Amino acid sequence: MDTAKDTHQELLNRNNELLRQLEEANDTIEAIRSGQVDALIVRGEDGHRLYTLKTADQTYRVFIEKMNEGAVTLNRGGIILYSNSRFAAMMNLPLEKVIGLNFNTFIPEISASKFNEVIKRGWDEDFKSEILLANKNFQLTPCLVSCTTLDLDEGTALSLILTDLTSQKEAEWELKVKNEQLLAAQNAAEKLNNELEDTVRERTNDLLISREHFKLLANNIPQMTWTNLPGGEVDFYNQQWYNYTGRRYGETAGWGWQHVVHPDDLPHTMEKYISALKTGNIFEVENRYKKWDDTYRWHLNRAIPLRDDKGEIIFWVGTATDIEDQKKEMDRKDEFIGIASHELKTPLTSLKGYLQLITNYKKEDVPPVVKQYIEKASVAINKLQRLVNDLLDVSKIQAGRLEYAMGEVDLSNLIKLAIENAKHIYPLYDFDNQSTLGLRINGNAERLEQVLMNFVNNAVKYSQVNKQIILKTAVHDHVVRVSVTDFGIGLSEEQLDKIFERFYRVEDKKFMTSGLGMGLYISTEIINNHQGKIGVESELGVGATFYFELPLLS
Ligand code: ADP
Numbered sequence: 001m002d003t004a005k006d007t008h009q010e011l012l013n014r015n016n017e018l019l020r021q022l023e024e025a026n027d028t029i030e031a032i033r034s035g036q037v038d039a040l041i042v043r044g045e046d047g048h049r050l051y052t053l054k055t056a057d058q059t060y061r062v063f064i065e066k067m068n069e070g071a072v073t074l075n076r077g078g079i080i081l082y083s084n085s086r087f088a089a090m091m092n093l094p095l096e097k098v099i100g101l102n103f104n105t106f107i108p109e110i111s112a113s114k115f116n117e118v119i120k121r122g123w124d125e126d127f128k129s130e131i132l133l134a135n136k137n138f139q140l141t142p143c144l145v146s147c148t149t150l151d152l153d154e155g156t157a158l159s160l161i162l163t164d165l166t167s168q169k170e171a172e173w174e175l176k177v178k179n180e181q182l183l184a185a186q187n188a189a190e191k192l193n194n195e196l197e198d199t200v201r202e203r204t205n206d207l208l209i210s211r212e213h214f215k216l217l218a219n220n221i222p223q224m225t226w227t228n229l230p231g232g233e234v235d236f237y238n239q240q241w242y243n244y245t246g247r248r249y250g251e252t253a254g255w256g257w258q259h260v261v262h263p264d265d266l267p268h269t270m271e272k273y274i275s276a277l278k279t280g281n282i283f284e285v286e287n288r289y290k291k292w293d294d295t296y297r298w299h300l301n302r303a304i305p306l307r308d309d310k311g312e313i314i315f316w317v318g319t320a321t322d323i324e325d326q327k328k329e330m331d332r333k334d335e336f337i338g339i340a341s342h343e344l345k346t347p348l349t350s351l352k353g354y355l356q357l358i359t360n361y362k363k364e365d366v367p368p369v370v371k372q373y374i375e376k377a378s379v380a381i382n383k384l385q386r387l388v389n390d391l392l393d394v395s396k397i398q399a400g401r402l403e404y405a406m407g408e409v410d411l412s413n414l415i416k417l418a419i420e421n422a423k424h425i426y427p428l429y430d431f432d433n434q435s436t437l438g439l440r441i442n443g444n445a446e447r448l449e450q451v452l453m454n455f456v457n458n459a460v461k462y463s464q465v466n467k468q469i470i471l472k473t474a475v476h477d478h479v480v481r482v483s484v485t486d487f488g489i490g491l492s493e494e495q496l497d498k499i500f501e502r503f504y505r506v507e508d509k510k511f512m513t514s515g516l517g518m519g520l521y522i523s524t525e526i527i528n529n530h531q532g533k534i535g536v537e538s539e540l541g542v543g544a545t546f547y548f549e550l551p552l553l554s
Helices: 001-033 059-064 083-089 109-124 167-220 239-245 256-260 265-277 324-361 369-396 412-425 444-459 494-498 521-528
Strands: 039-043 048-051 070-074 080-083 127-134 141-154 155-164 225-226 234-237 284-292 296-307 314-320 409-412 430-432 439-444 468-476 480-485 533-539 544-552
Touching: 070 083, 080 083, 083 155, 109 127, 109 141, 109 155, 141 167, 167 239, 225 239, 225 296, 239 284, 256 284, 265 284, 284 314, 296 324, 324 369, 369 521, 409 412, 409 444, 412 430, 412 444, 412 468, 412 480, 439 444, 439 544, 444 468, 444 480, 444 521, 444 544, 521 533, 521 544
Parallel strands: 430 468
Antiparallel strands: 039 048, 070 080, 070 155, 127 141, 141 155, 225 234, 225 314, 284 296, 296 314, 409 439, 468 480, 480 544, 533 544
């Protein structure tokens, strides 16, 4: 029991001693902080030692206290001789508890060996390194530690300045994450770029192939070809063009081609070209191009526009086909038709005369059957004469010799006569006269009647089921329109464009009708000579209205 008492008494004494020492330590720390002492004695393993702060003036202390970094001084054994409040705060301990502790207390196990190395080196030279510190709650703080030895009177101490790297590390981490994201984005962009480059390379290759393809094709067809921009400037010709014209690129590029078009054909060519560029419709025109030897040859020009996805024209592709030989062939045919129709006309006229004589022959009674034959022969001869007359007209038009005298014509009267005539020839048809009286124009009555009868003959020919035909006049702005309407087979859009051409006939096996495709061609020529206009409005299967327009005499 005594021993226990002693021990209790002993413990009390030691406790009092420790309390006293603690108070003393607190006083010392306070004294150091306030600058009252410049040195202190510390009891180490090898007895008491005196440490003096050589530059321990007030300014220095304040500076150390106020700075943002932790500052400690260690002795050789790693005991903390001095700490500023920032370090204590970093380690989450009251300042008085920090002093006297071994610095190892704040080194987590994972960085123990590194710290030992740092300290070892720090005693030899000024040295900086990153280390991890741990507080009593095992919270880790990354720090940059700068070691410097301090020569104190009582020996050398190691000063550590500890910079909390937490926010810097966080920033670094964020930066790292951002960098990684950036890198990922860069990689993605690079990949995309590579893919794009591949596509561009492929497309360029495709384009090159298709351009070569086009060139190969263009240079191996017999026609001359070109491409032109939406504005009209030509930017490509094939080899045949250069071979034919004997010109260099610069001479006919852009609008330079106009110099090789025959001057007589240029206005018409330009009109069609500009109109095609404006409307985007197919360009088609016949003209003569000057060859390298200064001779001209007829060509048929055609150009179609190439459009993008939005329908905008990118460029035009055109061809010029040499039709000189066909033209000559056509001329020879015209010449032949001219001669043939002329040659036919003489015997036809005498045949008609003899028939007339036979008809009028009254001396003896002609048997009725012979009379019938004579009538049939007359009909056939009239038809033949109409055909020969048409052929003659065509060859006259070709030779530019379709001439006739002009005078005042009463159109209303003309229509009336034409209807009477038509009723006589086509008694099964119903002709509806919707014309007004007193319409006078300047023209050739015979030729205008020819046009009107051509309309009527066609109306009958192409409306075998519905037998109603309307002849009508309409006046607008001192211009009279004379029209013939039927309710027959009508015409398609495509046919409408062509029926006024020479020898054009709609090829339709269903409607085997006689005719050589001359009527409308001659009519057009006649109306053009009258400074009038000829036209048609029609719908396939519904019917057709053919008309001409002439200026009225006031
Ligand atoms: P054709 O002597 O062959 O009738 P045209 O020059 O008078 O020659 O007419 C040319 C073509 O126009 C005809 O072959 C025919 O196909 C078409 N055509 C003319 N008139 C009509 C009409 N009223 N209805 C339908 N087609 C017509």
